Amino acid sequence: MAKIAILGYGTVGGGVYDIFNNSxxxxxxxxxxxxxxxxxxxxxxxxxxxxxxTKDFNDIVNDAEISVVAETMGGLxxxxxxxxxxxxxxxxxxxxxKELVATYGPELLTLAAQKGVRYMFEASVGGxxxxxxxxxxxxxxxxxxxxxxxxxxxxxxxxSEMIDKGSEFEDALADAQQRGYAERNPAADIEGHDACxxxxxxxxxxxxxxxxxxxxxxxxxxxxSLNDVKYAEKLGSAIKLIGYSQQMPDGTLYACxxxxxxxxxxxxxxxxxVFNAVMVRGNYLGDAMFYGRGAGKEATASAVCADVIDxxxxxxxxxxxxxxxxxxxxxxxxxKEWSYFVRTSAGKEQINEMFGDVELIDDVVSGEVxxxxxxxxxxxxxxxxxxxxxxxxxxxxx
Amino acid sequence: MAKIAILGYGTVGGGVYDIFNNSxxxxxxxxxxxxxxxxxxxxxxxxxxxxxxTKDFNDIVNDAEISVVAETMGGLxxxxxxxxxxxxxxxxxxxxxKELVATYGPELLTLAAQKGVRYMFEASVGGxxxxxxxxxxxxxxxxxxxxxxxxxxxxxxxxSEMIDKGSEFEDALADAQQRGYAERNPAADIEGHDACxxxxxxxxxxxxxxxxxxxxxxxxxxxxSLNDVKYAEKLGSAIKLIGYSQQMPDGTLYACxxxxxxxxxxxxxxxxxVFNAVMVRGNYLGDAMFYGRGAGKEATASAVCADVIDxxxxxxxxxxxxxxxxxxxxxxxxxKEWSYFVRTSAGKEQINEMFGDVELIDDVVSGEVxxxxxxxxxxxxxxxxxxxxxxxxxxxxx
Numbered sequence: 001m002a003k004i005a006i007l008g009y010g011t012v013g014g015g016v017y018d019i020f021n022n023s024x025x026x027x028x029x030x031x032x033x034x035x036x037x038x039x040x041x042x043x044x045x046x047x048x049x050x051x052x053x054t055k056d057f058n059d060i061v062n063d064a065e066i067s068v069v070a071e072t073m074g075g076l077x078x079x080x081x082x083x084x085x086x087x088x089x090x091x092x093x094x095x096x097x098k099e100l101v102a103t104y105g106p107e108l109l110t111l112a113a114q115k116g117v118r119y120m121f122e123a124s125v126g127g128x129x130x131x132x133x134x135x136x137x138x139x140x141x142x143x144x145x146x147x148x149x150x151x152x153x154x155x156x157x158x159x160s161e162m163i164d165k166g167s168e169f170e171d172a173l174a175d176a177q178q179r180g181y182a183e184r185n186p187a188a189d190i191e192g193h194d195a196c197x198x199x200x201x202x203x204x205x206x207x208x209x210x211x212x213x214x215x216x217x218x219x220x221x222x223x224x225s226l227n228d229v230k231y232a233e234k235l236g237s238a239i240k241l242i243g244y245s246q247q248m249p250d251g252t253l254y255a256c257x258x259x260x261x262x263x264x265x266x267x268x269x270x271x272x273x274v275f276n277a278v279m280v281r282g283n284y285l286g287d288a289m290f291y292g293r294g295a296g297k298e299a300t301a302s303a304v305c306a307d308v309i310d311x312x313x314x315x316x317x318x319x320x321x322x323x324x325x326x327x328x329x330x331x332x333x334x335x336k337e338w339s340y341f342v343r344t345s346a347g348k349e350q351i352n353e354m355f356g357d358v359e360l361i362d363d364v365v366s367g368e369v370x371x372x373x374x375x376x377x378x379x380x381x382x383x384x385x386x387x388x389x390x391x392x393x394x395x396x397x398x
Numbered sequence: 399m400a401k402i403a404i405l406g407y408g409t410v411g412g413g414v415y416d417i418f419n420n421s422x423x424x425x426x427x428x429x430x431x432x433x434x435x436x437x438x439x440x441x442x443x444x445x446x447x448x449x450x451x452t453k454d455f456n457d458i459v460n461d462a463e464i465s466v467v468a469e470t471m472g473g474l475x476x477x478x479x480x481x482x483x484x485x486x487x488x489x490x491x492x493x494x495x496k497e498l499v500a501t502y503g504p505e506l507l508t509l510a511a512q513k514g515v516r517y518m519f520e521a522s523v524g525g526x527x528x529x530x531x532x533x534x535x536x537x538x539x540x541x542x543x544x545x546x547x548x549x550x551x552x553x554x555x556x557x558s559e560m561i562d563k564g565s566e567f568e569d570a571l572a573d574a575q576q577r578g579y580a581e582r583n584p585a586a587d588i589e590g591h592d593a594c595x596x597x598x599x600x601x602x603x604x605x606x607x608x609x610x611x612x613x614x615x616x617x618x619x620x621x622x623s624l625n626d627v628k629y630a631e632k633l634g635s636a637i638k639l640i641g642y643s644q645q646m647p648d649g650t651l652y653a654c655x656x657x658x659x660x661x662x663x664x665x666x667x668x669x670x671x672v673f674n675a676v677m678v679r680g681n682y683l684g685d686a687m688f689y690g691r692g693a694g695k696e697a698t699a700s701a702v703c704a705d706v707i708d709x710x711x712x713x714x715x716x717x718x719x720x721x722x723x724x725x726x727x728x729x730x731x732x733x734k735e736w737s738y739f740v741r742t743s744a745g746k747e748q749i750n751e752m753f754g755d756v757e758l759i760d761d762v763v764s765g766e767v768x769x770x771x772x773x774x775x776x777x778x779x780x781x782x783x784x785x786x787x788x789x790x791x792x793x794x795x796x
Binding site for chain 2 (some may be wrong): 138140
């Protein structure tokens with residue numbers, strides 16, 4: 001019998017309890033897994049196992065019988081202090097807490113290795129979609145050259161509503177809030193901060209070095225308008241919020257989060273509603289894509305549980321440190337080349353002078369044109385477009 | 399230093415050699431991996447390491463320094479005998495040989511477990527796409543309720559050519575042969591046998607029991623016509639060759655390989671050309687999809703290498719038997735309910751009498767109509783459609 005504890009009985013923590021309570025993993029692991037304690041500051045007087053609940057973290061960290069703890073509380077504090085104490089006490093920890101992994105991942109992974117236990121975080125990116133383990137294991141013969149992902153379900157839902165129903169951004173956001181897909185304060189999602197933490201974690205996995213999310217230029221979808229969506233459609237593309245990272249030939253890493261035009265021939269373009277997908281390019285494998293529900297109680301909980309089962313089955317002896325505490329050197333983002341989609345009321349002659357012989361779309365919004373540039377360094381583009389006047393969106397390369 | 403051997407220096411074996419020769423995995427595994435011997439009946443006098451080649455299997459099985467062997471020869475014999483001897487000699491084996499895994503998987507997995515070594519086969523399904531390990535590991539908290547996959551690149555290329563270029567089947571096949579995507583004798587691909595072995599392996603993984611591919615009704619794409627493709631387009635669908643399996647409530651397994659109409663809202667419909675994709679439905683996770691190149695030298699080799707690296711890194715101590723030697727009880731396929739797309743020259747009245755008030759498409763081929771039935775048991779459908787006269791294709795449920 002393996003005894004585990006859950007920190008935080010919210011949506012995901014409740015899902016973890018349900019899964020271990022409703023299923024037997026005896027055949028898969030060789031022993032039953034039992035939820036022995038649950039930490040939450042709230043009371044659950046009507047819970048069928050209300051005796052499992054405690055408000056005192058010491059009841060868990062000092063319980064020698066508990067070998068694995070699922071941390072599903074979210075937020076940095078006290079999740080960080082709790083996780084550290086648990087690892088120091090020789091317990092393995094699994095988590096869905098992207099904030100914590102993106103911020104303190106290297107320290108916690110190193111501590112886990114020193115203590116001969118594991119710190120696992122499949123659920124921190126892509127909810128229930130297998131993506132952390134495939135990158136760490138199935139793709140380990142490859143150098144990961146590029147990652148491009150739709151990493152946030154809320155923004156993907158909003159953009160899908162704009163595309164499918166012709167809603168303006170504000171209406172689509174209100175709809176997402178009504179359905180419970182967006183928080184009342186939606187900043188973390190719509191400003192791209194959630195996607196930023198996730199691409200930081202994936203980039204750390206891919207490079208083996210710490211990618212600090214605060215170094216990743218991040219732009220949300222608040223400025224994407226229905227007219228942008230219409231232009232994208234004209235260009236055989238869809239607008240998606242993309243978490244992007246690329247290993248550059250000089251060993252630096254480029255990363256960003258930004259809305260991008262994605263050609264319909266790229267499978268990411270067809271990922272709609274609250275679904276997430278991560279496209280990974282390996283030097284041998286080429287592009288592979290992982291797709292599924294990026295959020296939701298049961299999907300995310302099932303990823304936390306998979307980590308718990310893995311630890312119960314395989315033990316903690318072999319604990320690879322997945323990435324170094326050293327930070328990777330980031331490329332100066334203004335040096336990165338992109339194609340850009342531009343909307344401007346400038347004249348054809350001025351456009352051609354600055355961006356060459358581009359094809360103009362003039363039948364979407366009267367009094368302006370849209371066009372796509374060739375590849376151009378961000379700093380050169382910004383300088384040129386500032387002279388020209390207009391708005392712009394990056395174009396994801398195939 | 400971990401020494402490995404390769405059996406069969408064909409496309410995949412050559413790729414395995416290249417990857418280990420060109421990359422260092424010291425950081426990932428803690429030791430270098432060196433190809434020490436290669437078995438092939440042919441001579442390679444110009445190979446830069448021609449001293450590695452041997453025609454005598456005993457040179458490998460008796461070499462105590464070799465701990466892992468990559469079997470990339472394909473076919474049942476002598477791959478089966480070689481693999482058995484290697485496992486008995488205490489060496490782990492990784493393979494891309496779907497035929498062997500689908501036929502002798504349970505015996506070889508059991509033998510590996512008895513000997514404390516591993517038998518791994520990520521490359522046997524989906525080429526380089528991670529799918530075996532994600533099912534075995536990331537989804538282990540889930541019951542796998544359903545698998546639907548595009549598992550054969552050749553047939554997907556042919557169907558894509560029919561859809562995109564309006565080619566007839568024979569012309570698309572000839573094109574595939576010219577490009578090297580289809581064999582001169584294409585039966586294994588176009589008759590569905592390749593996909594059948596792959597869905598058998600995936601179903602065995604999902605259920606934990608041996609799914610014998612010879613019990614899976616298998617239909618290829620030889621009878622799919624350009625007019626079928628046109629009807630599918632009218633119905634907002636694409637025709638794909640689907641390997642399908644489903645766990646039924648009574649504990650039996652239903653499986654089949656057949657061309658199916660796939661609605662454009664199902665992500666499998668957008669998987670084109672030689673790409674493969676596997677959609678897996680977990681009871682907690684919902685649908686997840688794994689997408690990528692299902693074949694090709696480097697992609698497939700990278701999956702074989704990932705298995706080798708895994709063994710070098712994690713050792714062979716924990717060797718789960720992934721499925722039992724007992725065969726799972728299969729559902730009688732004629733009892734399974736499907737919707738069907740039907741083309742017939744029968745009259746509206748007769749159609750309505752047999753299949754209810756279905757919507758008729760009458761503007762694709764003159765002198766006939768097409769329609770989609772509600773869910774109906776295969777045996778009842780076949781009886782009815784035989785009376786009516788006409789051709790039909792299964793419709794994949796969302």
